[in-house]
Amino acid sequence: MSAVLQNLVNQPYKHGFVTEIESDIAPKGLNEDIIQLISTKKDEPAWLLEFRLKAYEQWLKMEEPKWPNVKYPKIDFQAISYYAAPKPKKKLSSMDEVDPELLRTFEKLGVPMHERAALAGVAVDVIFDSVSVATTYKQKLAEVGIIFCSISEAVHKYPDLVKQYLGTVVPIGDNYYAALNSAVFTDGTFCFIPKGVKCPMDLSTYFRINTEESGQFERTLIIGEEGSSVSYLEGCTAPKFDTNQLHAAVVELVALDNADIKYSTVQNWYAGDENGLGGIYNFVTKRGLAKGVNSRISWTQVETGSAITWKYPSCILQGENSVGEFYSVAVTNHYQQADTGTKMVHIGKNTRSTIVSKGISAGHSNNSYRGLVRIAPTAAGARNYSQCDSMLIGDQCGAHTFPYIQVRNQQAKVEHEASTSKIGEDQLFYFAQRGIGNEEAVSMIINGFCKDVFQQLPMEFAVEATKLLEFKLEGSVG
Amino acid sequence: MSMVTGNSYLDSLLQGQPQLPPSPLAWFNQLRASAVDRVGTLKLPTTRDEDWRFTDITPLAKLSFQPARVISTLQATDLERFYLDEAAIRLVFVDGTYMPQFSTQQGKAGESGLIITDLSAAVPRHAAAIEPHLGRHAGFEDNLFAALNTAFLQHGAVIVAPRNAAVEAPVHVLSVSTQPGAASHPRCLLIAESGSAVTIVEDYVTLGQEGEEAYVTNAVTEIVLKDNAQVDHVRIQRDSTQAFHIGNCAVSLARASRYRSVSVALGARISRYDLNVLLADEGAECTVDGLALISGRQLADTHTCIDHARPSCTSRQAHKCIVDGAGHAVFNGKIVVRAGAQHTDSAQSNRSLLLNAKARVDTKPQLEIFADDVKCAHGATVGQLDNEELFYLESRGLSGLAARNLLTYAFGAEIIDRIPVASLKHRLEQTVLEQTKRN
Numbered sequence: 001m002s003a004v005l006q007n008l009v010n011q012p013y014k015h016g017f018v019t020e021i022e023s024d025i026a027p028k029g030l031n032e033d034i035i036q037l038i039s040t041k042k043d044e045p046a047w048l049l050e051f052r053l054k055a056y057e058q059w060l061k062m063e064e065p066k067w068p069n070v071k072y073p074k075i076d077f078q079a080i081s082y083y084a085a086p087k088p089k090k091k092l093s094s095m096d097e098v099d100p101e102l103l104r105t106f107e108k109l110g111v112p113m114h115e116r117a118a119l120a121g122v123a124v125d126v127i128f129d130s131v132s133v134a135t136t137y138k139q140k141l142a143e144v145g146i147i148f149c150s151i152s153e154a155v156h157k158y159p160d161l162v163k164q165y166l167g168t169v170v171p172i173g174d175n176y177y178a179a180l181n182s183a184v185f186t187d188g189t190f191c192f193i194p195k196g197v198k199c200p201m202d203l204s205t206y207f208r209i210n211t212e213e214s215g216q217f218e219r220t221l222i223i224g225e226e227g228s229s230v231s232y233l234e235g236c237t238a239p240k241f242d243t244n245q246l247h248a249a250v251v252e253l254v255a256l257d258n259a260d261i262k263y264s265t266v267q268n269w270y271a272g273d274e275n276g277l278g279g280i281y282n283f284v285t286k287r288g289l290a291k292g293v294n295s296r297i298s299w300t301q302v303e304t305g306s307a308i309t310w311k312y313p314s315c316i317l318q319g320e321n322s323v324g325e326f327y328s329v330a331v332t333n334h335y336q337q338a339d340t341g342t343k344m345v346h347i348g349k350n351t352r353s354t355i356v357s358k359g360i361s362a363g364h365s366n367n368s369y370r371g372l373v374r375i376a377p378t379a380a381g382a383r384n385y386s387q388c389d390s391m392l393i394g395d396q397c398g399a400h401t402f403p404y405i406q407v408r409n410q411q412a413k414v415e416h417e418a419s420t421s422k423i424g425e426d427q428l429f430y431f432a433q434r435g436i437g438n439e440e441a442v443s444m445i446i447n448g449f450c451k452d453v454f455q456q457l458p459m460e461f462a463v464e465a466t467k468l469l470e471f472k473l474e475g476s477v478g
Numbered sequence: 479m480s481m482v483t484g485n486s487y488l489d490s491l492l493q494g495q496p497q498l499p500p501s502p503l504a505w506f507n508q509l510r511a512s513a514v515d516r517v518g519t520l521k522l523p524t525t526r527d528e529d530w531r532f533t534d535i536t537p538l539a540k541l542s543f544q545p546a547r548v549i550s551t552l553q554a555t556d557l558e559r560f561y562l563d564e565a566a567i568r569l570v571f572v573d574g575t576y577m578p579q580f581s582t583q584q585g586k587a588g589e590s591g592l593i594i595t596d597l598s599a600a601v602p603r604h605a606a607a608i609e610p611h612l613g614r615h616a617g618f619e620d621n622l623f624a625a626l627n628t629a630f631l632q633h634g635a636v637i638v639a640p641r642n643a644a645v646e647a648p649v650h651v652l653s654v655s656t657q658p659g660a661a662s663h664p665r666c667l668l669i670a671e672s673g674s675a676v677t678i679v680e681d682y683v684t685l686g687q688e689g690e691e692a693y694v695t696n697a698v699t700e701i702v703l704k705d706n707a708q709v710d711h712v713r714i715q716r717d718s719t720q721a722f723h724i725g726n727c728a729v730s731l732a733r734a735s736r737y738r739s740v741s742v743a744l745g746a747r748i749s750r751y752d753l754n755v756l757l758a759d760e761g762a763e764c765t766v767d768g769l770a771l772i773s774g775r776q777l778a779d780t781h782t783c784i785d786h787a788r789p790s791c792t793s794r795q796a797h798k799c800i801v802d803g804a805g806h807a808v809f810n811g812k813i814v815v816r817a818g819a820q821h822t823d824s825a826q827s828n829r830s831l832l833l834n835a836k837a838r839v840d841t842k843p844q845l846e847i848f849a850d851d852v853k854c855a856h857g858a859t860v861g862q863l864d865n866e867e868l869f870y871l872e873s874r875g876l877s878g879l880a881a882r883n884l885l886t887y888a889f890g891a892e893i894i895d896r897i898p899v900a901s902l903k904h905r906l907e908q909t910v911l912e913q914t915k916r917n
Binding site: 067375377390392393394395396397398399400401402403404405406407408409410411412413414415416417418419420421422 | 528532817818820830832833834836837838839840841842843844845846847848849850851852853854855857858859860861862
């Protein structure tokens with residue numbers, strides 16, 4: 001059995017190929033001139049340049065965080081090129097005009113964009129190395145007043161909205177990587193759901209890191225006005241490279257009164273080979289502000305890729321009765337390291353939050369859950385329930401739990417549970433008794449283990465996630 | 479937290495250290511000297527240190543403390559109220575100094591080989607037994623307070639339970655603080671030889687009145703369990719609510735030994751207790767329970783680390799906090815399962831009860847696991863008294879206040895019930911009742 005399992009666990013990364021597209025790359029290094037260059041290239045207004053420079057100034061004064069439970073060689077921030085754009089050809093009026101090579105890339109990834117968009121009713125705002133190339137379904141969304149475009153487009157078309165919200169949830173000096181992102185972000189998604197509008201379809205963006213050695217600094221800003229609701233999907237794959245690529249994204253969500261934002265991620269970036277060589281560094285700041293009463297922010301993530309994941313999608317529950325949710329499956333194999341979790345900051349009265357985290361470690365990997373539940377003195381009647389379960393596959397890996405619980409209000413109720421387990425011989429025997437082979441049994445057990453989280457994913461993602469997990473781990477008990 | 483933690487403060491804490499009488503044994507003097515060296519290189523922890531993130535000890539650094547003087551005016555009647563009926567053996571330390579006139583060792587007869595004495599007397603006579611353990615378990619490499627205590631090594635309780643001996647009566651180690659403005663460094667070393675069984679009660683009390691000037695108690699305890707040994711360890715901290723109490727306890731368990739501990743923190747303005755349990759060989763078991771009952775502006779911080787270093791060990795932990803007034807309880811419970819420590823079975827629960835709007839709890843139950851065939855679970859809850867439970871009691875004719883008191887008492891009694899010394903248990907139950915009534 002174990003030979004089959006070994007094979008499965010050690011499947012090479014399927015999506016490792018490099019698309020050759022002429023890139024317009026900025027010289028390596030980071031200084032004020034580079035920031036000026038990015039700003040000029042993108043034809044940005046003065047206030048945004050100022051925002052970037054201020055962030056850069058703060059970043060210079062900050063130190064790389066040392067507290068995460070991950071180890072990696074020091075990053076040389078001067079060896080990274082901070083801007084890479086596909087060479088501008090001509091303005092595109094339809095999908096047919098998109099670079100055919102680009103389209104082929106997506107097909108190789110199994111994301112036939114136009115088909116997918118048409119069949120699944122998903123509008124895909126394609127990010128290809130930092131600059132938006134094609135956007136679909138924009139018109140359909142525009143009919144109901146939804147703005148869904150790249151953030152650089154939004155800077156030009158809706159400067160007031162961007163200016164009003166950018167950096168309000170994740171301030172420029174929030175942390176080392178958020179400051180870096182604020183200084184050099186090149187593109188990302190902007191989404192605005194006006195008052196009372198329920199978004200008619202799931203919004204989705206496919207990210208793809210391409211040019212070797214170019215860090216990618218995405219910036220996403222989603223605003224849900226009073227009574228609106230939206231479900232946003234983010235999926236990632238990246239080609240195989242031996243040098244580590246840094247990815248430091250910032251995602252900001254703002255939910256006003258009665259708004260509902262659901263943000264789902266499936267992350268399958270290159271995790272390095274079986275010896276831990278290469279792979280993406282994924283240092284992401286994601287935060288949602290449940291600003292209005294009865295607002296709701298829900299994060300769902302399936303993290304299977306990246307050499308190092310350092311990510312804590314958080315909710316600031318400011319509005320009364322606001323709700324925060326975090327559902328996560330994190331899978332690590334080989335030498336992957338994941339330090340991920342969430343922060344639930346309860347400020348408003350009767351705010352509620354739920355945390356469900358499932359960690360699966362295999363090979364020599366280390367998987368940490370790090371969470372914070374803070375109940376401020378003002379959060380009377382706040383309620384939190386957290387559950388984090390770990391599964392270990394093999395005796396060379398590690399699973400860690402660091403839940404911080406800080407309660408400053410006696411009327412709050414906080415519960416935290418954690419458990420660690422493995423796939424038991426008795427479980428496998430039970431399946432075998434019923435004629436189900438080990439491999440399928442393990443797959444079913446792992447799916448069962450992650451069910452609470454997968455249920456939260458939109459349909460297509462749930463299917464993709466299940467497949468991803470099978471592909472990553474199936475049969476790794478031997 | 480930009481508190482000045484310059485070493486001039488630490489130098490002041492070390493004053494009096496050079497005047498300690500040197501021991502005839504070179505290793506003992508060496509141990510002290512290396513601890514003094516460590517104090518010289520370490521800094522007072524601040525809230526920027528992860529281990530002290532929620533416990534701000536700047537109030538401690540603002541005060542200057544003198545080493546405690548030896549006083550001889552104390553009468554037996556001053557201390558009698560602290561004595562335990564069951565304890566045939568009692569070691570009394572006043573401000574860290576051994577007081578033979580108040581100590582008794584009635585149980586000594588018939589238990590040959592049982593060593594119960596003061597450290598200064600034990601070191602020359604039982605050096606072979608003590609040297610491998612003293613200062614070897616409670617490491618002071620990066621622990622300033624353990625280093626300070628070790629620098630001041632002189633007096634302390636030394637208990638060696640001989641092979642296969644069951645010491646029936648509990649050993650009562652009573653540490654009494656009497657001097658405001660003084661710093662004392664109580665020390666305790668317990669060695670349970672293979673197959674032995676012993677119960678130890680560490681009791682930290684004060685003679686001072688409430689509202690008096692602060693003092694510092696900086697205690698270090700080392701407990702060694704050899705194969706199949708069994709130790710019951712009760713630790714009661716009822717220092718003055720102006721005092722600072724720092725306690726470090728290191729326990730090492732050999733094959734199939736059993737360690738059970740109940741620690742109760744009632745006193746001190748700021749108290750910090752670090753309990754490190756090393757399950758160093760197969761089949762060892764430990765049960766580590768704790769209760770912090772605080773109010774006013776008290777802060778009680780408990781850090782525990784249960785280290786499953788070898789396979790097939792079991793650990794159980796229940797820690798509870800009852801926080802009233804503007805009290806602040808901190809709990810950090812770490813469970814480590816080392817690579818290869820298969821068949822580990824570990825369960826931890828931490829429950830906190832907040833009785834006042836100003837009360838505050840910071841808790842972090844932490845798991846670090848490097849083996850796959852293990853059973854580990856932890857749970858933490860923070861909340862107030864359950865309205866339904868209150869309603870149930872009220873519907874049976876109890877007043878609202880009585881119902882609250884009863885439920886609060888029951889919450890704490892679960893831990894106190896586990897104390898194996900009846901008179902102490904009873905006394906603590908009374909304390910909890912009084913505390914709840916006062917509110």
